[in-house]
Amino acid sequence: MLARPRPRLQLTRSLRDHVAYRYLSSAPAITSGSGDVLGRRVDKKRLVILGSGWAGYPLARKVDKKHYDVTVISDSPNFNFTPLLASTSVGTLEFNNAVESVRALPHVNYHQAWVDRIDFASKTLACQPTLRYASRQPHQQDDALSYNTVKREELQDERLPVFTMEYDILVVAVGAYSATFGIPGVKENAHFLKNVNDARAIRARILECFEIAAMPGLSDEERKRVLSFVVVGGGPTGVEWAAELHDLVSSDIPRYYPSLVPLISITLYDVAPHILGNFDSSLQAYAEKKFARDNIRIRGRRTVEKVEPGWITIKEEGRIPFGLCVWSTGLAVNPLVAAIKEIPKGQKGATLLTDERLRALDASTDNKPMRDVYAIGDCAGVAGGPVLPATAQVAQQKALHLAKELNRAAKSGDAYQPVPFEFKNRGSLAYIGGWQALVDRTSAASGLKGGNAGRMAWLIWRSAYFTMSVSVRNKILIPTYWFLNWILGRDISRF
Ligand SMILES: Cc1cc2nc3c(=O)[nH]c(=O)nc-3n(C[C@H](O)[C@H](O)[C@H](O)COP(=O)(O)OP(=O)(O)OC[C@H]3O[C@@H](n4cnc5c(N)ncnc54)[C@H](O)[C@@H]3O)c2cc1C
Incomplete structure (x- = not known):
């Protein structure tokens, strides 16, 4: 039997979409342009953000979608509000209180995948989806998404194909893993x-x-x-x-x-x-x-x-x-960070070094900053600056600073005057x-x-x-x- 039409819901949805489009962003429709994002032609700079944590998520929220075509690639479909995780783990709060879906961000594209390799010369990323064709028992799905318990081999049989993605501007915000110091078990x-x-x-x-x-x-x-x-x-x-x-x-x-x-x-x-x-x-x-x-x-x-x-x-x-x-x-160091040889590392190889404008340094040009690659959050540190703690506070401040700078750069054009990042300890x-x-x-x-x-x-x-x-x-x-x-x-x- 055919489902009965639900006109009221449709009306509400289209009204909501209209409001979201009209007031949350005034992004123009994507019609033509210079780049190609998974088959979509775009006329804006393609900003690709790796990671949806305290660094990647606020950046994706705040960067101006009028000027940038924003894509987040993260193995987690959510932003985890880490300070409330302990409360959810004992029932003081519910699990959905400590997450925000990346998919729900207006005018942001999202793909649930690991980035395995970055080719800085051709500005492309090799991405392995972390979803499977076949359905799984819930506990097995949890395993696949959980830090340090990821069993990539398990994905081999039924994994979705690897895809490549091009970027104009890349922000590496993949965070860090949990340290075990090699202690067995x-x-x-x-x-x-x-x-x-x-x-x-x-x-x-x-x-x-x-x-x-x-x-x-x-x-x-x-x-x-x-x-x-x-x-x-x-x-x-x-x-x-x-x-x-x-x-x-x-x-x-x-x-x-x-x-x-x-x-x-x-x-x-x-x-x-x-x-x-x-x-x-x-x-x-x-x-x-x-x-x-x-x-x-x-x-x-x-x-x-x-x-x-x-x-x-x-x-x-x-x-x-x-x-x-x-x-x-x-x-502990994120494997993607460990695999990147083009950017010099700080803190025993655990962080990618940037200048004070958060641009990743290029090891092949005597540590001059790369033009369109940034690193923020737990996986990054400013060369020559104080070693900042790996906290949400630092990650978020860097993300908001970078969003502001990218927005100003897009608006001001040649008149853009960069402002260096400065951490304000709260x-x-x-x-x-x-x-x-x-x-x-x-x-x-x-x-x-x-x-x-x-x-x-x-x-x-x-x-x-x-x-x-x-x-x-x-x-x-x-x-x-x-x-x-x-x-x-x-x-x-x-x-
Ligand atoms: C339980 C807990 C409580 C905390 N409480 C506080 C607090 O109260 N105050 C505070 O300041 N800090 C706190 N922190 C620290 C804070 O959460 C981290 O410093 C912060 O999350 C760092 O942000 P990030 O974006 O750099 O990394 P993360 O938040 O770890 O995000 C990294 C993102 O990258 C994704 N990713 C990783 N590798 C890849 C890859 N190869 N390809 C694609 N995506 C990838 C991950 O899925 C994740 O989305 C807490 C941490 C924990 C665990």
């Missing part, structure tokens, strides 16, 4: 927290651990083993995840698994003596005291030797059992659980200086991330879920 047996797929896997495993521990016939020792939650890495990500997990086990788990509460342990390991190494020492001490009160064990000066299924070997302590191990020990934030946070503005570039810890800092933490959330949908959903979960508790359904 980390990739196979620990969980990373880099994107929403990782957060989903962590949440499913936490709840699974409680279901396992609730099975009849287990000894308390066996239950303790599976309720041992281990975090490796005492930076902001590891600390925030431990804090969020503590919130879950102190406020929601007692309602559903009251007898298991005394058997739960949360342990954080780091090689450094203290957690939150980049924060002011008074704030570090505040967080450590709070964790001690919450019974989150901090084990500093510890070296992980290997991770096996359900066991982590610590040099100083021996084999420790775990139900879930979350690994967050910093960054301070650091970390959530430490129980509606408490740290705000470190001791090195802030402007405004109030100093540190703040506790409830007021938590309000600043929440307002900062609420303000930074992107879509209207998430601006409504994020406070709604915060409120709902406060009133009703976190959702513990597993899927």
